[in-house]
Each structure stands twice: as structure tokens, then as C-alpha cells.
Amino acid sequence: MEDLFAARSQMALSLGFHIIFACIGMVMPFFMATSHFKYLKTGNSLYKDLTKAWSKGVAIFFVTGAVSGTMLSFELGLLWPEFMLHAGPIFGMPFSLEGTAFFIEAIALGFFLYGWGKFKPWFHWFTGVVVGVSGLASGILVVAANGWMNSPSGFDYVDGKFLNIDPIAAMFNDAWFTQALHMTLAAFTATGFAVAGIHAYMILKGQNQEFHRKAFTIALVFGAVAALLQPISGDISAKDIAVRQPAKLAAMEAHFETSKSAPLIIGGIPDEEAKEVNYAIEIPGALSFLAHGDFDAEVIGLDQFPEEHHPPVAVVHYAFQIMVGLGMMLVGLSLLYFISLWKKKNWQVQRWFLWLFVVATPLGFIALEAGWTVTEVGRQPWIIYEIMLTKDAVTPIPGIKYSFFIFTAIYVSLAAIVSFLLYRQIKAVPASLKENSNVSIDY
Amino acid sequence: MLYVVIIFLFLSILLYVILGGADFGAGILEIFTPASFRDELRNTTYKTIGPIWEANHMWLIIAIVILFVGFPPIYTTLSVHLHIPLALMLIGIIGRGTAFVFRHYDAYQDEMQKVYNFIFTYSSFITPFFLGLIFGAAVGGQIDPEADGFYEAYIQPWFNLFSVAVAIFTVAICGFLASVFLVGEAKKHEVKNVVVGKAKLFILFTVLAGGLVFAASIIDDVPLVGLILTEWITLVTLVLATLAIALLWVKLGEGNTILVRFLSGFVVTAILLAFGYHYFPDLIITKSGENLSVFNSAAIGKPIDTLAWALLIGSLFILPSLFYLLYSFQGNKEVEEIV
Ligand code: HDD
Ligand code: HEM
Ligand code: HEM
Numbered sequence: 001m002e003d004l005f006a007a008r009s010q011m012a013l014s015l016g017f018h019i020i021f022a023c024i025g026m027v028m029p030f031f032m033a034t035s036h037f038k039y040l041k042t043g044n045s046l047y048k049d050l051t052k053a054w055s056k057g058v059a060i061f062f063v064t065g066a067v068s069g070t071m072l073s074f075e076l077g078l079l080w081p082e083f084m085l086h087a088g089p090i091f092g093m094p095f096s097l098e099g100t101a102f103f104i105e106a107i108a109l110g111f112f113l114y115g116w117g118k119f120k121p122w123f124h125w126f127t128g129v130v131v132g133v134s135g136l137a138s139g140i141l142v143v144a145a146n147g148w149m150n151s152p153s154g155f156d157y158v159d160g161k162f163l164n165i166d167p168i169a170a171m172f173n174d175a176w177f178t179q180a181l182h183m184t185l186a187a188f189t190a191t192g193f194a195v196a197g198i199h200a201y202m203i204l205k206g207q208n209q210e211f212h213r214k215a216f217t218i219a220l221v222f223g224a225v226a227a228l229l230q231p232i233s234g235d236i237s238a239k240d241i242a243v244r245q246p247a248k249l250a251a252m253e254a255h256f257e258t259s260k261s262a263p264l265i266i267g268g269i270p271d272e273e274a275k276e277v278n279y280a281i282e283i284p285g286a287l288s289f290l291a292h293g294d295f296d297a298e299v300i301g302l303d304q305f306p307e308e309h310h311p312p313v314a315v316v317h318y319a320f321q322i323m324v325g326l327g328m329m330l331v332g333l334s335l336l337y338f339i340s341l342w343k344k345k346n347w348q349v350q351r352w353f354l355w356l357f358v359v360a361t362p363l364g365f366i367a368l369e370a371g372w373t374v375t376e377v378g379r380q381p382w383i384i385y386e387i388m389l390t391k392d393a394v395t396p397i398p399g400i401k402y403s404f405f406i407f408t409a410i411y412v413s414l415a416a417i418v419s420f421l422l423y424r425q426i427k428a429v430p431a432s433l434k435e436n437s438n439v440s441i442d443y
Numbered sequence: 444m445l446y447v448v449i450i451f452l453f454l455s456i457l458l459y460v461i462l463g464g465a466d467f468g469a470g471i472l473e474i475f476t477p478a479s480f481r482d483e484l485r486n487t488t489y490k491t492i493g494p495i496w497e498a499n500h501m502w503l504i505i506a507i508v509i510l511f512v513g514f515p516p517i518y519t520t521l522s523v524h525l526h527i528p529l530a531l532m533l534i535g536i537i538g539r540g541t542a543f544v545f546r547h548y549d550a551y552q553d554e555m556q557k558v559y560n561f562i563f564t565y566s567s568f569i570t571p572f573f574l575g576l577i578f579g580a581a582v583g584g585q586i587d588p589e590a591d592g593f594y595e596a597y598i599q600p601w602f603n604l605f606s607v608a609v610a611i612f613t614v615a616i617c618g619f620l621a622s623v624f625l626v627g628e629a630k631k632h633e634v635k636n637v638v639v640g641k642a643k644l645f646i647l648f649t650v651l652a653g654g655l656v657f658a659a660s661i662i663d664d665v666p667l668v669g670l671i672l673t674e675w676i677t678l679v680t681l682v683l684a685t686l687a688i689a690l691l692w693v694k695l696g697e698g699n700t701i702l703v704r705f706l707s708g709f710v711v712t713a714i715l716l717a718f719g720y721h722y723f724p725d726l727i728i729t730k731s732g733e734n735l736s737v738f739n740s741a742a743i744g745k746p747i748d749t750l751a752w753a754l755l756i757g758s759l760f761i762l763p764s765l766f767y768l769l770y771s772f773q774g775n776k777e778v779e780e781i782v
Contacts, residue, residue: 060544066500067540071533073507077522078529084511085519089746092512096750099505100757106501107764111771118771165742167749397526397597406530410537421545 004391006400007079010407012376014072016369017411021065023368026139027191027222028058029132034218036125046211051128052116054215056425058131059113064418066106079400083383083393086162090155091148093167094141101141105134139187140180147175150375151244152384178240179375182233185226186371189330190364192223197361198426200354220357223364224334230327235290242291245385246300247309248378251316253287254280255301262287262299267321270314275302277317311380319373326367333360444751449737451754452509453719459502461620461711464613466499468621470539470567471614472641473560480637484625485560500540505754512750514740517726524586524600525577532573538566568614575613579606582722583665587730608659612652616711619645623691623707627700639696646692670721677721684713 032054039047073095077084108130115124148154154170156163199216203209241249249255254265256275264287268280285295292299302310333356340347347353383390394400469484476484510518522529539562546559580586580601590596600606622642626635660667671677691706722728724736741747 063540063544067537070500070504070536070540073504073511074522074529074533077511077518078526081519081523084522085515088511088515088518089513089742092508092746093749093753095508096512096753097757099501099508100753100760102504103501103757103761104764107761107768110768115771165745167746395523395526397523398593403526403530406534410534414537414541417541417545 003398003400004394006404007394008390010400010404011075011079012373013404013408013411014068014075015372015376017415018065018068018072019368019372020365021061021068022135022139023187023365024061024191024194025058025065026132026135027187028054028061028195029128029135031191031195031218031222032058033125033128033132034222035214036128038214040121040125046214050211050215050218053425055113055128057422059109060418060421060425062105062109064414066102068414069102078403079395080383080393081395083388086388087149087384090152090162090165090167090170091145093171094145098138098141101134101138105131105138108134136184140184143180143183144171144173144176146375147179148173149383150179150379150385151175152387157387174244175240178233178237182230182237182371185230185233186364186368188222188226189230190223190368192219192221192226193330193333193357193360193364194362195219196223197357197359200357201361202426204351204354204358216357220337223330224337227327227330227334227364231331234324234327238290239293242299245379247302247305247311248316248374249291250300250302250305251311251313251378252320252374253299254313254317255287255299256313257303258298258301260288260298261285261296262291262301264290265317268317270317272310272313309381311378316374316378319370319377322370323367323374326363326370330360330363330367333357444748445737445741445743447751447755448509448513448741448747449724451751451758452506452513452737453715455502455506455509457712457715459499459506460613460616460715461708462499463502464571464617464711465620465624467539467567467571468617468619468645469625470564471571471618472621472625473564474568475618475641475644480634483634500536503536509750509754513742513747514726514735514737515742516740517735517737520586520588520727520735521577521581524588524597525580526597528573528576528580528601532570532577535566535568535570535573538562539570542566567617571613571617572610575610576601576606578613579609581726582718582728583609583663584728584730586727589731603663604659605656605663605665608652608656612649612656615645615649615652616714619649620707620711623695623703626695627704642695643692646688650688667721671717674721677717680713680717680720684710684717687713 032051035047035054036051038044039051108127111119111127112124112131115127118124119127148170151174152170153173154166154168196216196219199212199219202212203216238249238252241252253262254268254270254277255262256277261284263282263284265277266281266283268277270277288297288299289295291297302313336347336353336356340353379385381389381391383393473481473484507518510521542559542563546556546563580603583600583603583605585600585603585606587595587600590599619642622638622645626638626642657668659665671681687706687710691703691710694703694706724738725734726737726740727735729735
């Protein structure tokens with residue numbers, strides 16, 4: 001394994017791992033706060049149990065998110081010292097603000113987890129909301145840092161030197177808003193469907209029906225609203241990229257040659273040698289419309305870029321298809337859910353309906369990882385778009401593959417332990433709710 | 444504004460060593476505690492550090508962010524030449540953080556607890572060990588940015604007696620902080636005796652390890668002793684630290700929690716201040732003598748200025764809520780019931 005490839009794989013693995021925990025850590029507090037709110041309003045103790053059950057999950061995820069994030073802040077240097085040497089002072093602003101956001105989040109979580117019965121109920125509730133808001137803020141801030149890598153700004157690049165650095169301008173780079181919006185929605189979609197799926201499964205198993213139903217509803221309402229907004233925000237992102245990073249858009253769409261009224265290519269197998277796509281469905285003019293809002297517009301293809309600056313087309317194209325495909329499936333499920341809320345109440349107790357959501361449990365997260373693959377692999381071979389190549393940034397220390405193997409082993413075992421814990425948390429719920437377990441719904 | 448950033452850097456390292464150190468120390472203590480007493484210790488630890496442990500861990504992140512935003516050459520030089528101990532420290536951090544939470548949030552208390560405890564205690568040991576190793580290596584003068592051999596560039600900088608001595612000293616400090624801290628928490632008489640005994644043991648250990656650092660510096664030709672003897676500020680601070688330890692030894696059993704904790708914090712602060720003063724402004728001592736200092740490595744101008752503002756504004760938010768958190772969980776009733 002080549003060192004550069006090992007370093008990239010380790011970075012991708014660490015981020016791909018972190019993002020799952022980070023998303024759950026920033027979204028679950030909102031579910032918790034909603035349930036807590038309902039408890040305070042209705043006094044129904046099921047909501048209190050739910051809040052507590054979820055808050056245990058949040059604690060587990062928060063910590064895993066925090067340690068994997070700590071690793072990342074070291075890994076940026078361990079793997080990409082040349083990048084950090086120049087980029088650190090420029091894109092550091094979001095990271096230094098993020099420190100504050102994290103800190104507040106950690107403190108608020110301390111209050112929330114250990115505060116039952118210690119504080120006035122609404123103050124206690126408020127600390128839970130603070131956990132969510134500051135988690136969200138930190139997510140948005142890091143994504144702004146990532147946006148800078150896609151759309152560097154806030155400095156003058158003269159003869160290989162970074163001059164006139166302005167960290168604030170760097171933070172508000174051209175990509176930050178579209179990415180942050182899309183990412184936030186993605187976090188809600190992915191977490192909402194994942195949590196709803198787990199509770200749907202528990203309803204199917206016939207345990208604590210009322211409890212799991214309440215959980216299912218809260219999680220799914222968040223997830224479904226976000227999922228419906230996701231394509232809109234994705235379209236904004238695509239239009240933005242068409243201007244900012246045409247090479248990335250071209251790779252996503254496997255669009256090899258610049259052309260007017262470009263077709264949208266769905267599916268297919270890109271052949272990077274022959275510069276064509278086999279077995280694809282083509283919708284004439286649709287790409288021009290999606291990218292520029294005009295069926296005849298010209299869309300820049302990969303032919304406009306020197307070969308050595310092409311991103312890996314196949315990976316980016318597949319990842320994009322996966323994201324959009326799954327996004328559309330989740331839109332469908334969300335519509336189904338809202339129909340069931342307003343018109344077809346009886347669907348909600350049908351097995352097929354619940355099974356659909358069980359099957360959808362991982363889909364949001366798969367879409368999310370695919371989306372990051374689009375963004376990150378689509379930026380290749382650049383680590384800072386059109387400024388610094390990834391291969392020039394990698395650490396000089398040899399043998400990165402061993403580090404990659406060790407960290408892979410660690411991440412795999414952590415993932416296994418977290419799943420195991422979660423499984424036990426969920427299994428333990430009935431035990432703590434014995435007194436309520438006589439409530440049931442007939443199928 | 445550069446000085447604001449330097450002060451924050453020093454403070455975050457100091458707080459990480461004191462608060463995080465007490466935290467690691469709690470795990471280290473478990474290794475040295477007989478099985479019959481371990482559960483009591485664990486409960487006490489959990490009740491006292493539970494609410495704030497997550498916040499402790501943040502100081503490290505703040506320090507890292509300050510380094511890479513404000514002093515990138517320092518961050519990258521450490522990352523490149525101390526890659527191996529840094530990676531090992533990371534493994535310790537992961538193991539500790541996760542095991543701590545897992546053992547309290549696992550819905551069942553069964554055999555798995557053994558696994559978590561094992562990970563928790565050993566990673567509590569590994570993390571400060573490598574942290575100390577990194578401190579030692581940074582100022583040990585073995586880092587050579589020009590080196591090309593694998594051993595010279597990536598192993599030698601930290602694989603030496605001096606770095607190992609600093610590592611052991613750091614571990615000792617953690618055990619010392621935790622055991623002194625727990626003395627205040629122990630209410631029952633017999634528990635208290637055990638904890639006081641532990642604390643004395645760790646005081647001895649710290650003093651010995653401190654001697655080891657000086658001995659190692661002589662063997663490894665790190666110009667430390669000679670220089671300290673001629674710098675009166677460093678010397679006085681170290682003497683004060685030693686006196687504080689002696690006083691602590693005497694007062695330990697008397698039940699004045701605040702005094703005892705204050706003294707232990709004072710000892711560690713004085714030691715860090717003495718070394719901070721001694722090396723200032725250098726953070727990395729290189730083989731060639733072209734050291735990396737907080738002046739020649741700083742990203743002067745807007746990066747440092749905005750960083751300073753971000754830190755100042757951040758602390759306006761953080762400090763009051765942190766104090767309120769510590770205050771709210773002071774004198775936790777349950778703690779008294781359990782111990
Ligand atoms: C639940 C997850 C999810 C879903 C359903 C979608 N996306 Fe997405 N997408 C992401 C999760 C995501 C992401 C992981 O969050 C990314 C990576 C970087 C970013 O800002 O968001 C992303 C990136 C991303 C980008 C690249 C942005 C950039 O590099 O700046 C585009 C163009 C789209 N998406 C477009 C879409 C479209 C048209 C969708 C239609 C349904 C869609 N996404 C659904
Ligand atoms: C959390 C979501 C993210 C995921 C899943 C992700 C995924 C990836 C992937 C797949 C790669 C490898 C690309 C390749 O080698 O072809 C990569 C590289 C990288 N990413 Fe991201 N990324 C994420 C967010 C970020 C953020 C927020 C930052 C920094 C602020 C970042 C910094 C980097 C760096 C420095 C590299 C290595 C250089 C490179 O290959 O471009 N990533 N990431
Ligand atoms: C798009 C990518 C990312 C997102 C959305 C994200 C978001 C988050 C969130 C929400 C948390 C809080 C933990 C929780 O609530 O569970 C977190 C933790 C953390 N993240 Fe990330 N992060 C991303 C990438 C990164 C990168 C690239 C770094 C490294 C430089 C990083 C560093 C950290 C650190 C140090 C923590 C721990 C802070 C703590 O203790 O709470 N993150 N991240």
C-alpha cells in the first residue's frame with residue numbers, strides 16, 4: 001500500500017466514522033428536548049422515560065464523537081503536515097470558534113445528564129436545548145472549514161506563498177453556506193430515519209408499543225421534514241458547484257465533454273480510458289437545466305481540465321448516484337408518512353408500513369457517507385482546490401499503512417462495541433418500563 | 444495579541460495537566476488498588492469526575508487548535524517527528540474516553556465490565572505516559588528537522604532516557620493529583636486511611652520521578668540542571684514546589700480538604716511555571732539549536748489576532764458556565780452516601 005493512499009484511506013475512515021457520531025450527537029439532543037418538552041407539558045411519564053433512554057444514547061455517541069474528533073484534530077497534522085503548515089492559520093477560525101461551541105456543548109451535557117431533580121425543570125430542559133444548538137453550531141463551523149478547502153478564499157497566493165491572510169473571509173468562503181445547509185439537513189435526515197427505524201422494529205417486536213410509538217413519531221417528523229427539503233438544498237449545491245468546481249460536477253455526472261444542452265446521465269458504468277459512459281439512461285438537456293437552470297446552457301466537461309487534474313470519475317459518479325437515489329427513496333417514505341398522518345391513520349399500525357421504515361434505518365447514513373465521498377473525492381487531486389495537491393501535503397514518515405491498519409482495527413472494534421451497547425440499551429428498555437407494558441395495539 | 448494567545452496556550456496545557464491529570468490519575472490509582480477496595484474507589488471517582496470529565500478533555504483540544512492556528516510550524520514539527528508517540532497517545536485517549544462511558548452506560552453490569560475496566564485503567568496510564576514523553580521529546584533537543592534516516596528522524600527524538608523520565612514523572616503527577624483529590628472525597632474513616640496512604644505513596648513516587656528527570660537530563664546531556672541553578676526565578680519556583688509537597692505530606696491526614704487540594708494544584712502549577720519560564724519562548728528545542736519559539740513560529744497578524752479574540756470571547760461564555768457546573772455539583776450528596 002502506497003503511503004499517500006494509506007493516508008487518504010485513514011483520513012477517509014476517521015472522518016467517515018466521526019461523522020456518524022457527530023451527526024447523532026448534534027441531532028439527538030433535539031429529539032430529546034422535544035420529548036422532554038412533551039413530558040413537561042403533559043406530565044406523561046413515558047416521555048420522561050424516553051428522554052432518559054435517549055439521553056443515555058446521546059452520552060455514548062457524544063463521547064465516541066468527541067474522541068474520534070480529538071483524533072481528527074491530531075490526524076490533520078499526523079497525515080497532512082504540509083497542508084496544515086499553510087492552511088492552519090487561514091482556515092483555523094472555524095476551529096477556534098468550534099472549540100467554544102464544543103465546550104459549551106460538553107458543559108451543557110454535564111448539566112443535562114446529571115441534572116435530573118437538581119434544577120428547575122425548565123432550566124434543565126433548556127440545558128438540553130443548549131446541547132443541541134451548540135452541537136449544530138460546531139457541525140456548521142467544521143463544514144465551513146471544509147468549504148474553504150473546496151473554495152479557498154481569504155488570502156493572496158503569490159509565488160507559492162500565502163499572503164494577506166484574513167481568517168474571517170476564509171471562514172465565509174463561497175462554499176460554506178450551501179455545504180452547511182445541506183449537511184445540517186443530512187444530519188437530521190440520517191439520524192431521524194435511523195432512530196425511527198430502530199423504534200419501528202421494536203414496535204414490530206411488540207414491546208412497549210406506546211413508548212416506541214412516541215419515539216418513532218418524534219424522530220420521523222424531524223427526519224421526514226429534512227428529507228423533503230434535502231433535494232432542494234442538493235440542487236442549490238449542484239448549481240453552486242457548476243460555477244465553483246466544474247471538474248467536480250463533471251465527475252459527478254460523468255460528463256466527459258463540454259457541451260450545450262448536456263444530458264443528465266443516470267446510472268451507467270463510466271469508462272475513464274475511453275471517456276464514455278456505458279449502459280446509462282440519458283435525459284437530454286436535463287444536466288444543463290439542473291446545473292444552470294436552462295436546457296441549452298453549456299456545461300463544462302472534464303476535457304477542459306488537464307488529465308492529471310481529473311478526479312476519479314467512477315467513484316464520484318457512483319457515490320453521487322447512490323446519494324441522490326437514496327435521497328429520492330427517503331423523500332418517497334416521507335411523503336408516505338405524511339399521508340399516513342393526515343389521511344390513512346390505519347397504515348401506521350400495519351406491519352408492511354413499519355417494515356418499510358425498518359429497512360430504511362441505514363439509508364440516510366449511507367447517503368451521507370456517499371455525499372461526503374462526492375465532495376472529498378470530487379475535489380481530488382487537490383487538497384486545497386487549485387492551490388495545493390494532496391500528494392504534496394502528505395506526511396514524509398514512511399509506513400503509514402501500519403497506522404492505517406491499527407486505526408482500522410480500533411474503529412472496527414469501537415463500532416462493534418457501540419452497536420453492542422446500543423443493542424443492550426434497547427433490550428433493557430422493557431425492563432425499566434414494566435409498569436407500562438400492558439398497553440398494546442392490535443394488528 | 445500574541446501574548447493573549449500564549450497565555451491561553453499555557454493555561455490550557457496547565458488545566459489539562461491538572462484537571463485531566465487528576466482524571467487519568469483516578470484510572471492509575473485503580474491499578475494500584477486491591478480488588479476488595481476497587482469498587483468503592485470506582486464509585487467515588489465516578490461521582491466526582493462524572494459531570495466534568497468531558498469538559499476536562501476539552502483543554503487538550505483547545506491547546507491543539509491554538510498550536511495549529513497560531514503556531515503551525517510547531518504543530519507540524521511535532522506531528523512529523525513525534526508521529527509515533529502521538530499516535531500511541533491517541534490510542535490511549537480513545538480507549539479511556541470510551542471505556543469510561545461504556546462502563547457506566549452499559550445497560551447490564553456483567554462480564555463486559557471487566558473488559559471496560561481493563562481498557563480504562565491501562566489507557567489511563569498510557570495517555571499521560573505518552574503525553575509526558577512528547578513534552579520531554581519537545582525540549583529534549585533530539586528533534587532534527589534535517590535528519591533523513593528513519594531512526595534519526597522519527598525514533599531518536601523521543602526514544603531516549605530523558606523523554607522516558609519525563610513520561611514517568613507525568614504519570615506520577617497524575618496519580619498524585621488524583622489521590623490527593625480523593626482524600627477530600629473520602630468520608631468514612633477506613634476509606635480515608637487507605638486513600639491517605641495512597642496519596643503518600645504517590646507523593647514519594649513523584650519526588651523520586653522528579654529526581655529521575657534531573658538524573659536523566661545529566662546522562663542524556665540535556666542542559667537542564669546547570670541552567671536551572673543559575674536562573675533564580677526557576678530555582679525559587681522549584682524550591683517552593685518542593686516546600687509545598689513537604690507541607691502537603693504533613694497536612695494530608697488532617698481533613699482540610701481545601702488546603703490539601705490547593706497545595707497539590709500549587710505544586711503542579713509551580714512545576715509547569717518553572718519549566719515554562721526556563722524554556723520560554725522556545726517550545727521545541729532542535730538538534731541544530733534553531734529552536735522553534737512562540738515568537739518565530741507565530742502566524743503574526745490577522746490569524747493571531749482573530750484567534751485571540753475568538754479565545755477571549757469564547758472564555759466569556761465558557762468560564763461562567765464551567766464555574767456554575769463545578770459549583771452545582773459541589774458537595775454532591777450521593778457522594779457522601781456512597782463512600
Ligand atoms: C442524508 C443524506 C443526503 C441526501 C439524501 C442527499 N445528500 Fe447531497 N450530500 C450529503 C448528504 C445527502 C452530504 C454528506 O451531507 C454532503 C457532503 C458535503 C456536503 O456539504 O453535504 C452532500 C453533498 C452534495 C453535493 C456536493 C456539495 C459540495 O461538494 O459542495 C451535491 C451537489 C449534492 N449533495 C446534491 C444532492 C442532491 C441533488 C440530492 C437529492 C436528493 C442529495 N444531495 C441528497
Ligand atoms: C465528515 C465528513 C467527511 C467525510 C466522510 C470525508 C471523507 C473524505 C474522503 C473519502 C477523503 C479521501 C479522498 C480521496 O483520497 O480520494 C477525504 C480526504 C480528506 N478530507 Fe474529508 N471528509 C469529510 C469532511 C472533512 C472535513 C470537515 C475536513 C476538514 C476540515 C476534511 C479534510 C480532509 C482532508 C485534509 C483530506 C485528505 C486530503 C484529501 O484526500 O483531499 N474532510 N475525506
Ligand atoms: C463535516 C465534518 C464534521 C462535522 C459535521 C463535525 C461535527 C462534530 C460535532 C457535532 C461534534 C460534537 C460531538 C458530539 O456531539 O457527539 C464533534 C466533535 C468533535 N469534532 Fe467534529 N465534525 C466534523 C469533522 C471534524 C474534523 C475534520 C475535525 C478535526 C479537525 C473535528 C474535530 C472534532 C473534535 C476535536 C471534536 C470533539 C469535541 C468534543 O469533545 O466535543 N471534526 N464534531
